[in-house]
Amino acid sequence: MNKNLIKKKYKKKIELLTYYNRKYFNDNISEISDLEFDNLKREIIELEKRYDFLKSENSPQLIVGYKPSKNFKKALHRAPMLSLSNAFSEADLDNFEKKILNYLDKKKDFKIEYSVEPKIDGISASLNFKKGKFIYGLSRGDGKEGEDITSNLKTISDIPKKISYKDFPEDIDIRGEVFIQNSDFKKLKAKFANPRNAASGSLRQKDPKDTKKIPLKFIAYTFGFEKGMKLKSQSEFLKKLDQWGFKINPLNKVITGTKNLISNYKEIEKKRNSIDFDIDGIVYKVNNFEMQKRLGNVSNAPRWAIAHKFSANSGISKIIDIDIQVGRTGALTPVAKIEPVNIGGVLVSNATLHNEDEITRKDIRINDEVVVERAGDVIPHIISVNLEKRETNAKKFIFPDKCPSCGSKTVKDFNSLTKKEDAVRRCSSEGFECEKVSIEKIKHFVSKEAFNIEGFGKKIVEKFWNIKLVRLPQDIFNLDFEKIKNLDGWGNQSTNNLKYSIDEKREVSLEKFIYSLGIRHIGLENAKLISKYLKNSRNFVKIGERKNYLDLLNIDGIGETQINSIKNFFSNKTNIIVLEQLNKILKIRDSIEFKKDGLLANKTFMLTGKLENMSRAEAKSLIEKNSGTIISNVSKKLDYLIIGSKPTKRKIIQAKELKIKILNQNNWLLMLNKRS
Ligand code: IVH
Numbered sequence: 257m258n259k260n261l262i263k264k265k266y267k268k269k270i271e272l273l274t275y276y277n278r279k280y281f282n283d284n285i286s287e288i289s290d291l292e293f294d295n296l297k298r299e300i301i302e303l304e305k306r307y308d309f310l311k312s313e314n315s316p317q318l319i320v321g322y323k324p325s326k327n328f329k330k331a332l333h334r335a336p337m338l339s340l341s342n343a344f345s346e347a348d349l350d351n352f353e354k355k356i357l358n359y360l361d362k363k364k365d366f367k368i369e370y371s372v373e374p375k376i377d378g379i380s381a382s383l384n385f386k387k388g389k390f391i392y393g394l395s396r397g398d399g400k401e402g403e404d405i406t407s408n409l410k411t412i413s414d415i416p417k418k419i420s421y422k423d424f425p426e427d428i429d430i431r432g433e434v435f436i437q438n439s440d441f442k443k444l445k446a447k448f449a450n451p452r453n454a455a456s457g458s459l460r461q462k463d464p465k466d467t468k469k470i471p472l473k474f475i476a477y478t479f480g481f482e483k484g485m486k487l488k489s490q491s492e493f494l495k496k497l498d499q500w501g502f503k504i505n506p507l508n509k510v511i512t513g514t515k516n517l518i519s520n521y522k523e524i525e526k527k528r529n530s531i532d533f534d535i536d537g538i539v540y541k542v543n544n545f546e547m548q549k550r551l552g553n554v555s556n557a558p559r560w561a562i563a564h565k566f567s568a569n570s571g572i573s574k575i576i577d578i579d580i581q582v583g584r585t586g587a588l589t590p591v592a593k594i595e596p597v598n599i600g601g602v603l604v605s606n607a608t609l610h611n612e613d614e615i616t617r618k619d620i621r622i623n624d625e626v627v628v629e630r631a632g633d634v635i636p637h638i639i640s641v642n643l644e645k646r647e648t649n650a651k652k653f654i655f656p657d658k659c660p661s662c663g664s665k666t667v668k669d670f671n672s673l674t675k676k677e678d679a680v681r682r683c684s685s686e687g688f689e690c691e692k693v694s695i696e697k698i699k700h701f702v703s704k705e706a707f708n709i710e711g712f713g714k715k716i717v718e719k720f721w722n723i724k725l726v727r728l729p730q731d732i733f734n735l736d737f738e739k740i741k742n743l744d745g746w747g748n749q750s751t752n753n754l755k756y757s758i759d760e761k762r763e764v765s766l767e768k769f770i771y772s773l774g775i776r777h778i779g780l781e782n783a784k785l786i787s788k789y790l791k792n793s794r795n796f797v798k799i800g801e802r803k804n805y806l807d808l809l810n811i812d813g814i815g816e817t818q819i820n821s822i823k824n825f826f827s828n829k830t831n832i833i834v835l836e837q838l839n840k841i842l843k844i845r846d847s848i849e850f851k852k853d854g855l856l857a858n859k860t861f862m863l864t865g866k867l868e869n870m871s872r873a874e875a876k877s878l879i880e881k882n883s884g885t886i887i888s889n890v891s892k893k894l895d896y897l898i899i900g901s902k903p904t905k906r907k908i909i910q911a912k913e914l915k916i917k918i919l920n921q922n923n924w925l926l927m928l929n930k931r932s
Pocket of ligand 1: 380433561
């Protein structure tokens with residue numbers, strides 16, 4: 257390739273990278289996956305390495321932490337920075353304890369006390385303090401020799417720079433983990449593959465000013481060399497660290513017995529995705545320092561500690577087929593059928609491919625070997641394709657141009673705001689003409705947030721559809737219960753229950769009614785706004801009859817997208833019939849103006865956790881009925897945080913920091929003179 261061509265190719269890649277960065281930081285849009293972004297960066301860096309005439313101020317080498325380590329002076333650790341051996345199973349753990357008991361010549365029933373500490377997945381650092389002053393800090397390096405990253409560590413506010421407590425050892429290396437919180441990582445996602453890379457990259461910046469830009473945290477958990485420390489156990493040490501002004505892990509515990517270690521492990525693993533930092537396991541350390549000393553080390557790991565690792569959340573599998581699912585709004589969602597693979601104890605055989613663009617971008621093909629990720633409650637998805645394993649005759653996946661359910665043409669909307677085509681392809685037969693769309697619409701109609709018909713779940717909708725009991729929402733209120741009674745698995749009792757829960761819902765608020773219709777872009781909030789404005793269901797029907805959709809533009813929050821969608825809804829004959837029928841069958845309550853001088857006037861509330869005998873929706877409406885306002889963030893604007901059971905801890909901490917009043921359900925109801 258000639259020089260000009262290389263320059264051109266390089267320039268193009270740099271432009272692309274700058275574009276993705278700008279998109280991410282200015283518009284909050286990730287147009288490509290982390291992996292693809294990383295690949296692009298790598299390609300640029302490789303070109304720069306190969307051709308020294310390639311230079312750009314936007315090079316990823318200049319923007320983020322790809323600094324070679326020769327930027328830093330090396331220094332020896334006064335005590336080696338050890339690593340930990342790993343336990344992956346309960347058996348490994350039992351074995352670990354057995355070995356300790358043997359070594360210490362203790363009986364089987366001897367109870368060992370452990371300091372139990374979630375293992376943060378970050379970068380370890382060793383900080384030297386002399387006479388309470390932070391002197392220098394080293395990275396782990398090879399455990400014997402690390403890099404002097406003092407000036408970068410000094411930018412971290414969690415690291416105390418001067419400690420004046422009398423009991424602070426006169427010379428000590430405090431060790432811990434430098435990391436970045438997941439919430440902060442979100443803002444940097446376009447630049448780094450994961451929080452650990454972000455922490456490592458920024459910690460190794462040449463210019464500490466660049467490190468300072470990234471909100472790094474530090475949690476302390478051990479020490480290296482020390483002179484003048486008089487403590488007896490790890491848990492005492494952790495407590496002292498806290499008093500001396502270091503941050504320690506809030507989930508640290510002291511536990512005895514491997515059974516209890518395991519139940520704690522399971523509990524934390526469940527919480528893992530709701531914690532604001534990545535943890536990849538739990539560290540168990542024999543709590544007593546005397547015992548630790550006796551136990552000593554094996555090669556580069558202590559005998560007295562082990563890391564109980566969490567199971568991986570990704571696995572390798574093969575795509576057997578690609579299914580196209582049709583959703584309520586006609587969106588076609590491709591789903592990969594994969595060879596079943598065990599990921600973190602769950603057998604995964606489906607992975608979402610999101611939309612047509614995602615398949616094109618990742619060039620995913622049937623028979624490809626892929627990496628599948630499953631994290632928390634998120635639907636499993638494909639991370640990457642192993643191109644080396646691709647069969648030479650593998651064909652590109654052609655997205656269907658006809659709806660697999662009704663055969664209508666599939667279309668992609670043009671978004672007038674972004675001036676781009678939607679990533680999602682849809683079935684063009686808006687509404688009840690498409691079987692799959694109809695089924696999904698009915699599922700939506702009976703769902704919790706809509707009519708909330710108890711006992712009428714997704715499976716029942718499908719069953720009733722298959723035996724032609726329901727075709728349109730109004731059919732739900734005209735069900736043939738004699739027929740249902742005789743169905744397999746049904747009887748008098750369950751039929752009566754269903755009848756009762758349907759009858760209970762013959763009266764509905766206007767906003768729920770509008771929401772239940774499942775009009776695209778009209779979610780709960782918009783339905784509420786429309787119902788407040790239109791006041792009663794006659795006015796809603798009139799909008800369609802008189803085609804005066806633009807009148808809805810008077811509503812703050814309703815725009816062109818919503819108006820077009822409502823227009824579409826009314827232009828469909830079946831929808832008009834559904835509306836007419838439902839209006840006949842149901843009692844649709846007018847929207848009521850909430851009084852402005854209620855007991856909670858001028859007060860703002862936020863809810864967290866589960867309330868007793870009351871749904872979230874009911875609590876919200878109770879607040880609004882009494883002139884209170886619901887807000888969705890903890891901020892200075894918030895007056896009261898109402899907490900139920902299992903609240904989000906972060907919200908409580910934030911509320912406490914801002915000195916916001918915290919109420920339990922009873923205290924809150926007392927404000928309404930409701931309960932004592
Ligand atoms: S103790 C003496 N405690 O895990 C044992 N390490 O594989 C070594 N880590 O390099 C350190 N949380 O980066 C210890 N509470 C904790 C830890 C922890 C995370 C990391 C640390 C270390 C690696 C060992």
